[in-house]
Every structure is written in structure tokens, then in C-alpha cells.
Amino acid sequence: MIVGQQKKFDEIWEMVKGFRKVMVLGCNTCIAVCHAGGDKEADALASMLKIKAANEKVSMDVSHGAIQRQCENEFFTPVLEDLAKYDLVLSIACGVGVNFLSARIGKTPVYPGVNTQFFGGVPKPGFFEELCGGCGSCVLNLTGGICPIARCSKSLMNGPCGGTNKGKCEVSQDIDCAWFLIVERMKQLGTLEKLFEVQPPRDWSGSFHGGPRRVVVEHLRDIEEKQ
Numbered sequence: 035m036i037v038g039q040q041k042k043f044d045e046i047w048e049m050v051k052g053f054r055k056v057m058v059l060g061c062n063t064c065i066a067v068c069h070a071g072g073d074k075e076a077d078a079l080a081s082m083l084k085i086k087a088a089n090e091k092v093s094m095d096v097s098h099g100a101i102q103r104q105c106e107n108e109f110f111t112p113v114l115e116d117l118a119k120y121d122l123v124l125s126i127a128c129g130v131g132v133n134f135l136s137a138r139i140g141k142t143p144v145y146p147g148v149n150t151q152f153f154g155g156v157p158k159p160g161f162f163e164e165l166c167g168g169c170g171s172c173v174l175n176l177t178g179g180i181c182p183i184a185r186c187s188k189s190l191m192n193g194p195c196g197g198t199n200k201g202k203c204e205v206s207q208d209i210d211c212a213w214f215l216i217v218e219r220m221k222q223l224g225t226l227e228k229l230f231e232v233q234p235p236r237d238w239s240g241s242f243h244g245g246p247r248r249v250v251v252e253h254l255r256d257i258e259e260k261q
């Protein structure tokens with residue numbers, strides 16, 4: 035899932051205080067799971083903005099709502115016309131949602147209420163950890179299912195640096211050394227010898243270093259073109 039955190043309220047207020055008619059729009063998928071931008075958070079944030087506006091004697095009409103996903107047309111189609119009537123949409127989806135809506139809503143600005151951070155898992159309630167960097171060419175088959183790109187502080191591909199210390203990363207004792215985890219996991223799987231195979235130089239062109247990426251699912255595109 036995509037993980038993010040709601041921006042500090044003071045920062046949000048600075049963004050929105052000049053607008054009269056504001057819609058706080060949540061997204062009920064990833065960002066709702068990490069308690070940053072679902073319908074409950076949209077409701078709470080809208081209430082905070084109303085109170086702040088009243089305290090500051092600023093005339094502001096604040097509404098709130100949420101759709102299931104802010105990254106797909108089908109969820110925006112029923113609400114887009116209505117959203118375009120606001121002076122500002124404060125989206126508390128991830129940055130994908132803000133980009134996606136900005137390209138469709140016309141003259142209404144869409145501002146981000148969330149800082150989008152990473153692709154992660156939820157090992158226990160309220161705890162999110164980065165597990166994948168979206169590199170475009172997955173090597174987890176070679177590293178025991180542990181990502182050296184997202185989980186090693188230096189994204190090292192060839193084994194640990196000299197700072198690895200009793201399973202911890204030199205960057206912080208709170209961070210497990212990814213390469214320690216990789217070695218231990220590969221020992222457990224009986225595949226440690228794979229680490230001695232020399233890999234060809236990695237092609238990073240499929241990562242974000244190669245510019246914005248697109249994925250086309252051919253059979254879905256063919257269906258669309260026939261309609």
C-alpha cells in the first residue's frame with residue numbers, strides 16, 4: 035500500500051486560508067488504512083478548519099467527502115462536476131490522487147493535505163514500514179524476498195557495507211541491516227550460494243531514473259479500443 039501522513043495542521047491552514055469554499059476530499063483506500071486521509075480524517079480535518087476559520091474570523095465554507103479511490107476515473111465521474119464548483123479541493127489522498135484530480139477538474143486548484151512517503155506493509159496496527167522502492171525490475175528472487183533497494187539505507191546491491199553491526203544498520207540502531215536480513219533469510223532457505231553468483235550490471239532505466247513510467251495492459255487496451 036501507499037503510505038503517507040497528514041501534513042501538520044498549521045501548514046494546511048497556510049495553504050487554504052485564502053479560499054472561501056473548500057472541499058476536503060478523502061480517499062478510502064491506502065491512505066485511509068494508514069489513518070491519514072480517509073472519510074473519517076476528512077471529516078475531522080474539515081471540522082478543524084471550520085473552528086480555525088471561526089477563531090481567525092475568516093469567512094470560509096468547508097465541506098468534506100471521500101471517494102473510494104482518487105486514482106481512477108470511474109470513482110471521480112459521479113462527483114467531478116460538483117468538485118469543480120469549489121474554490122479549492124484539499125485532497126488528502128496520496129500524491130497520485132492529487133495529480134490525477136488536478137488533470138481533470140479544470141480551473142479549481144487541488145492542494146495536497148498529505149505527505150506521501152512510501153510503499154509499505156502493516157506488520158501491526160498503527161505501524162507501517164517501507165518494503166519496496168518501485169524500482170521497476172524486481173530482484174527479490176535473488177535476495178531472499180528482502181528488498182536491498184528500499185530496505186538498505188544505501189540501496190546497496192552487492193552485500194553489506196562496512197557499517198553493518200550485529201544485525202543493525204550504521205545509520206540507526208532502530209534500522210535492521212537489510213543485508214544481514216538477506217543473508218539470514220537465504221541461509222534459512224538454503225539458497226545462500228546464490229549470493230556468490232555474479233550479476234550483470236543492473237539496468238535502472240525501468241526505475242524513475244528513466245523518466246515517468248507507464249504500464250499498458252494489452253488485452254484491456256484492446257477491449258477499450260473496440261468499444
Ligand code: SF4
Pocket residue numbers: 165166167168169170171172173174181182183184
Ligand atoms: S527490488 Fe524493486 S520491485 Fe522488488 S521490492 Fe525492491 S524496489 Fe520493489
Ligand code: SF4
Pocket residue numbers: 185186187188189190193194195196197198199202203204205210211212213214
Ligand atoms: S549497515 Fe546494512 S542496511 Fe545499513 S547501509 Fe550498510 S548494508 Fe545497508
